[in-house]
Amino acid sequence: MAVIAMLGYGVVGSGVAELILKNRNKFKSRLDEELTISNILVRSVEKYKDSKYKELITNNIEDIFKKKVDIVVEAMGGLNPSYEYIKRALKMKKHVVTANKDLIAEYGHELLELAKENGVSIHFEASVGGGIPILKSMNECLVGNDIKSIRAILNGTTNFILSKMNHENMGYDEALKLAQDLGFAEANPESDVMGYDAARKLSILSTIAYNKRIYWKDMDIEGITNIDDRDFRYARTRGCSIKLLGISEDTGKDVFASVRPIIVKENSVLGRIEDEYNAILVEGDAVGDVLFTGKGAGMFPTASAVFADIADIIMHKEEESITFNDKKAEINKEWELQSEWLVRLKTHNRIEVIESITENFTSSYILASAATFDDDEVVAFIKSENEHNLNKYIENLRKREYIRSAKKILISKN
Amino acid sequence: MAVIAMLGYGVVGSGVAELILKNRNKFKSRLDEELTISNILVRSVEKYKDSKYKELITNNIEDIFKKKVDIVVEAMGGLNPSYEYIKRALKMKKHVVTANKDLIAEYGHELLELAKENGVSIHFEASVGGGIPILKSMNECLVGNDIKSIRAILNGTTNFILSKMNHENMGYDEALKLAQDLGFAEANPESDVMGYDAARKLSILSTIAYNKRIYWKDMDIEGITNIDDRDFRYARTRGCSIKLLGISEDTGKDVFASVRPIIVKENSVLGRIEDEYNAILVEGDAVGDVLFTGKGAGMFPTASAVFADIADIIMHKEEESITFNDKKAEINKEWELQSEWLVRLKTHNRIEVIESITENFTSSYILASAATFDDDEVVAFIKSENEHNLNKYIENLRKREYIRSAKKILISKN
Known part of the structure; x- marks a missing residue:
């Protein structure tokens, strides 16, 4: 018994x-x-x-x-x-x-x-990905692999909101309210929409994957509260959508780990994950890319994972199952690869900013440049050697008071 | 040691x-x-x-x-x-x-x-889905579920060939040769292209899932050797592609199990699986749909699964792991749901066949009707109450010598 x-x-x-x-x-x-x-x-x-x-x-x-x-x-x-x-x-x-x-x-x-x-x-299988059997798969089934990276949609609430914003032209507030009415989002949605929930899950996954502690508070965490309909419109010009992704990558030297909205191709593996579904793409050195998809929350999906844990204990499969290293990894918060970014700059110096962008980034493309008084904005796709350079550039514009505010979203290559 | x-x-x-x-x-x-x-x-x-x-x-x-x-x-x-x-x-x-x-x-x-x-x-984790951890996931992680159905792309070779036919306008022979040159297909590709390999894998998955033996030779198995560029062209008019799917479904009464080419939406979960990738969509009563995707073959993906099995044995997780029921299930070979089909009939009685189709199927759509002497063909999308009715109808046309040959491909709803 x-x-x-x-x-x-x-x-x-x-x-x-x-x-x-x-x-x-x-x-x-x-x-x-x-x-x-x-x-x-x-x-x-x-x-x-x-x-x-x-x-x-x-x-x-x-x-x-x-x-x-x-x-x-x-x-x-x-x-x-x-x-x-x-x-x-x-x-x-x-x-x-x-x-x-x-x-x-x-x-x-x-x-x-x-x-x-x-x-x-x-x-604690149910703690990440709801009913998706990800922890056991990673820990036992991929045991012969060194895990190289994880890219994942780990929060169903925000994925639901972003899906509605993209496909049904809802505003953020309207989509959030719908999620709350349907029981996907809590009355206080902070933990979901600020990215904390996804960051905690990415932390658990990455700590197991890389065998060193990837503490969620050390990550760069950005939620979806600043995403608006125009971001989607600009993303669409590239055949892209916006997803809140948890990404971690073990370079051997340090670990990149971040939760943030990312522009992804609509027809890419993660771009196709809609509504309350979660997806976890694990890259192992032997197995290559393995993708796990399913409902990330809800009564029975979550209960399914809890029940599997109970069964494991009853069937005596519990020994040595998971190690959770306490040694904190050095976490790199900035994206190190050459990439394109959607950059939106609020400015009173439209022409100067445009000139500055084209001077500083040989590969840039000015997408829009609104001239209304309230809302002067320069929108550009900018290719930067790495995130650090782009951050420094934006910081410099700010210091020179060329811009009032800036927003940037990474464009994923795949 | x-x-x-x-x-x-x-x-x-x-x-x-x-x-x-x-x-x-x-x-x-x-x-x-x-x-x-x-x-x-x-x-x-x-x-x-x-x-x-x-x-x-x-x-x-x-x-x-x-x-x-x-x-x-x-x-x-x-x-x-x-x-x-x-x-x-x-x-x-x-x-x-x-x-x-x-x-x-x-x-x-x-x-x-x-x-x-x-x-x-x-x-025998590596026997199905290569590096994808599907057997353990189904057997242990979904243990609280009754598995309702499995829909899967289980053979990388045929998926590669069909991908090339669809996206690069290759003919079957050309795509097969490329697969052989790249090492995806064997010199004698029969087991892959006739669907036997996929059927054996579906048999293993389904036997575990439903806890009764789903013997592969009892299934309806159809390979991809009869698929031509026109099938893809017709499928494309519906935004669809063609995939070799293994499908099984436990109705409680009997089990439907079949491997055959199926017309699926290009942007559906399985429609998006390209080249040598495999994908397995498992429907559990608690967890809902869970999808597993990864490389279904190859040196290291397969070795990754074999190694995980070795590790399980070393870590003493092997007890009671899988039961493989010997009691053969009653296997239903015909699709029981109301569905649409792409039907291609070679005929010398073009007009009579068209009339007969429109008479017999209120919901049908004649797509093409070639009138060349050699190649008289009527192509239609036909909605039938079930496969049995459609089979009977085609058999009847054949008996009356209205048609010389017939080909039909199920159109998946999702």
């Missing part, structure tokens, strides 16, 4: 409970293993008085820990009190399964070490 | 040997496990006299079995003598890793049972 205690009974938690129920017979017949839920921790017991699990519902954490439990499933989210509860469970030699990317991005190493010390394991 | 014996040193075998060498240090430091190759079985020792593994090369199978070996890697392909060697290895309680889809499609159940009886395991 495998006894499972559940912390949290929201979208993910209730999905997990459903899958446990659904798969009970399969597990009994195939593995002769009975899956049982001991208790479910919630904030308000009252809310669940009509639930089919009502006898298991409790708001007292002691109910969870006083019973004989094999696996603790944490589906509460956030750092507190999840962090304390999970540490307590591991110390009591309970296996832990969590979908909590905030927690793993922050305390992954400590929790994995604590699990090891106590002879148990902590699994 | 983990001692590996290798059977075969062709493309896959030499890739595996390279990866073992490359990953030796990683395994030693992470797992304190030394990877060693005991011997490599080849047909002609002479051929490898300058190889860096020349002391390990042998053409005597007894050299393999007389040493203390933990894992036997079979990379010879074909049924004989692989089948006998693998059985012998399992009986001697050696773990086995193979990339051999012919063997697993034919003897999967027997070999898994034999492994179980002897307390060892047989792994």
